Amino acid sequence: MIEIKELHKSYKMGANSLHVLKGLNFSIKEGELVAIMGSSGSGKSTLLNILGMLDEADTGDYTLDGVPIKNLNETKAAKYRNKFLGFIFQSFNLINYKSAMENVALPLYYQKVPRKQREEKALKYLTQVGLKEWAEHLPNELSGGQKQRVAIARAMAAEPKVLLADEPTGALDSKTSYEVMDLIQNINDQGNTILVVTHEEDIAQMCKRIVHLKDGVIVEDKKVEQVRAAQYVQ
Amino acid sequence: MFSRDNWKEIFETIQKNKLRTFLSGFTVALGILIFVVLFGFGNGLINTFDDFFSDDATNVFMVFTGRTTMPYKGYKANRTIEFDNSDIQDIEKNFPLFLEYISPRIIRQDTVAYKNESNSYSTWAVGPSHQFSQMTIMMKGRYLNVMDIENKTKNAVIGRLVEQDLFGAKNSIGKYIDVGGSSYKVIGVFQDDGGDREERNIFIPYTTQQLIEKNTDKVDAMVIGFKPSIGYAGAMAFEKSLDKFIREKKYINPQDQNGIFIRNVADQLKQNQQFARVLQIIVAFVAFGTIIAGIIGISNIMVFVVKERTKELGIRKALGATPKTVISTILLESVFITTISGFVGMLIGIAILGSMGEKLEDFFITNPYIDLPMAIFATIVLIIFGAIAGYVPARRAANIKPIVALRDE
Ligand SMILES: Nc1ncnc2c1ncn2[C@@H]1O[C@H](COP(=O)(O)OP(=O)(O)OP(=O)(O)O)[C@@H](O)[C@H]1O
Ligand SMILES: [Mg+2]
Numbered sequence: 001m002i003e004i005k006e007l008h009k010s011y012k013m014g015a016n017s018l019h020v021l022k023g024l025n026f027s028i029k030e031g032e033l034v035a036i037m038g039s040s041g042s043g044k045s046t047l048l049n050i051l052g053m054l055d056e057a058d059t060g061d062y063t064l065d066g067v068p069i070k071n072l073n074e075t076k077a078a079k080y081r082n083k084f085l086g087f088i089f090q091s092f093n094l095i096n097y098k099s100a101m102e103n104v105a106l107p108l109y110y111q112k113v114p115r116k117q118r119e120e121k122a123l124k125y126l127t128q129v130g131l132k133e134w135a136e137h138l139p140n141e142l143s144g145g146q147k148q149r150v151a152i153a154r155a156m157a158a159e160p161k162v163l164l165a166d167e168p169t170g171a172l173d174s175k176t177s178y179e180v181m182d183l184i185q186n187i188n189d190q191g192n193t194i195l196v197v198t199h200e201e202d203i204a205q206m207c208k209r210i211v212h213l214k215d216g217v218i219v220e221d222k223k224v225e226q227v228r229a230a231q232y233v234q
Numbered sequence: 235m236f237s238r239d240n241w242k243e244i245f246e247t248i249q250k251n252k253l254r255t256f257l258s259g260f261t262v263a264l265g266i267l268i269f270v271v272l273f274g275f276g277n278g279l280i281n282t283f284d285d286f287f288s289d290d291a292t293n294v295f296m297v298f299t300g301r302t303t304m305p306y307k308g309y310k311a312n313r314t315i316e317f318d319n320s321d322i323q324d325i326e327k328n329f330p331l332f333l334e335y336i337s338p339r340i341i342r343q344d345t346v347a348y349k350n351e352s353n354s355y356s357t358w359a360v361g362p363s364h365q366f367s368q369m370t371i372m373m374k375g376r377y378l379n380v381m382d383i384e385n386k387t388k389n390a391v392i393g394r395l396v397e398q399d400l401f402g403a404k405n406s407i408g409k410y411i412d413v414g415g416s417s418y419k420v421i422g423v424f425q426d427d428g429g430d431r432e433e434r435n436i437f438i439p440y441t442t443q444q445l446i447e448k449n450t451d452k453v454d455a456m457v458i459g460f461k462p463s464i465g466y467a468g469a470m471a472f473e474k475s476l477d478k479f480i481r482e483k484k485y486i487n488p489q490d491q492n493g494i495f496i497r498n499v500a501d502q503l504k505q506n507q508q509f510a511r512v513l514q515i516i517v518a519f520v521a522f523g524t525i526i527a528g529i530i531g532i533s534n535i536m537v538f539v540v541k542e543r544t545k546e547l548g549i550r551k552a553l554g555a556t557p558k559t560v561i562s563t564i565l566l567e568s569v570f571i572t573t574i575s576g577f578v579g580m581l582i583g584i585a586i587l588g589s590m591g592e593k594l595e596d597f598f599i600t601n602p603y604i605d606l607p608m609a610i611f612a613t614i615v616l617i618i619f620g621a622i623a624g625y626v627p628a629r630r631a632a633n634i635k636p637i638v639a640l641r642d643e
Pocket of ligand 2: 044045046166
């Protein structure tokens with residue numbers, strides 16, 4: 001599903017250049033649930049943003065679902081993002097003047113799904129994350145955990161091939177974190193490929209594979225015995 | 235791009251971002267409103283101007299008297315020149331080729347009363363031909379005629395507004411009004427395109443006025459109409475020989491600037507038209523400036539709007555909005571707001587102008603107005619330039635990498 005080879009990325013700041021990703025290689029198959037770990041500044045978000053086509057690598061190859069992602073113009077990138085990818089951000093990134101349902105329906109708007117179908121679908125995914133009753137609420141009327149669940153519903157609504165989550169539980173307490181992870185595991189069970197950037201060991205253990213980044217290189221890439229989050233959620 | 239769904243999305247955004255909508259809408263509405271009002275006032279100025287100068291016949295000289303400032307042929311300086319009836323006859327006799335008519339004119343301010351109503355008006359003691367010089371239009375009854383002059387009748391022709399003031403809706407013809415202590419019979423009511431001021435005048439026979447003023451034969455001024463067929467050059471020649479003739483008769487130094495004055499309406503009209511044209515250019519210039527200011531205003535707001543929305547646009551792009559969609563969303567939204575508010579501002583401006591009428595006459599603004607095509611044109615210009623001005627920041631926003639936009643706080 002995802003394949004990267006010799007991926008390099010540096011940030012230029014004035015005369016200096018910060019080499020953040022120093023030649024990454026890995027491949028992720030369909031249906032995997034991968035945790036990306038590493039200390040702060042190790043380049044986790046940078047990697048995820050490149051995979052999400054929100055940013056571009058300097059050199060190296062990136063193939064997504066068999067499509068080489070290279071020198072895309074913004075229009076193409078937008079279309080691929082819409083078709084292939086769902087994002088879950090640490091800071092939720094909901095549009096604050098749109099209701100939960102409208103937020104969830106937004107990616108479908110860009111897929112040119114008719115309004116009625118959009119709303120039906122949005123409601124379906126909101127129901128899946130347990131927020132059916134909150135569909136008409138604005139984001140600032142929701143708790144952090146609820147916001148993240150709306151964001152997850154939004155990421156799923158477009159039915160993407162890959163879900164990219166950058167510290168989805170970073171702003172949540174552990175109980176809410178487990179609820180979110182439970183959701184993510186369920187989505188993964190349905191066959192979706194998911195990448196989760198996290199700091200927390202227990203969250204990582206709920207994935208099926210852990211990729212460890214350090215100073216821009218992969219130091220460890222191991223399979224783990226998945227801990228189900230459901231047991232912590234009543 | 236213009237599907238109903240897109241519009242719905244745009245309406246929702248507009249509805250849910252009231253401050254933003256208000257700001258840009260207000261700027262545009264105000265810009266257009268000021269433009270319309272300014273432009274209308276400019277037209278009002280020109281109207282006043284036209285009222286003052288161009289409602290009267292143009293083939294007319296006015297001859298006024300003054301005081302000499304130079305001695306001449308044994309006469310001392312500082313002598314008051316006066317016209318009398320013999321001057322009228324002499325001019326009639328001497329310039330048959332040029333002259334079409336001549337009328338004396340004596341203007342007095344009198345209190346005029348009918349029953350309980352009374353008011354102060356200008357009474358103009360004139361001859362019958364005076365009607366031509368001011369293009370006075372009779373609404374009912376008749377103007378003064380030769381018999382009135384010969385018999386020194388106490389007949390009066392009153393302006394439309396005099397009748398309105400004194401008689402209300404009633405008919406004034408045949409009624410007697412009191413003018414400065416003597417009773418006159420109303421024989422006619424006139425209107426005049428020269429505006430309210432002229433419709434508050436009263437005409438009476440000059441011979442009657444002279445009789446009242448101790449049977450004098452003096453006249454204040456002379457109104458001389460020349461034959462239009464003599465043309466501009468002929469008029470100039472006539473003016474010159476008329477000037478010479480009067481100076482000789484009244485012993486006024488040919489170099490003296492003050493003894494008499496001849497006002498050539500045709501000549502003045504030419505200058506006035508030039509002045510009106512300059513006025514129009516100034517007004518157009520100011521109005522153009524307002525539109526420019528409006529465009530700058532809406533551009534600034536667009537920059538602000540796009541900046542404020544950077545993060546939102548980043549989110550939308552992450553969810554699959556293409557640069558084209560982003561640009562068209564921003565532009566359609568702004569064009570929609572500017573169109574609505576532009577036309578609202580335009581209509582308010584037109585309503586303001588319409589309600590003004592003659593309230594601002596003291597400031598030389600009469601019946602301010604703007605032609606609808608002009609107002610619509612200006613509104614559309616503002617909308618188009620607003621869109622162009624919005625395009626630049628919209629395109630910049632559309633091309634920001636989503637990751638940069640998302641980082642914006
Ligand atoms: N836009 C940028 N410009 C310059 N430097 C950047 C930029 N984004 C990230 N960096 C730098 O690149 C390095 C990696 O950043 P990155 O955000 O990928 O780290 P991370 O592993 O996600 O850290 P954290 O766990 O704190 O989120 C950091 O040193 C950071 O300072
Ligand atoms: Mg990070």
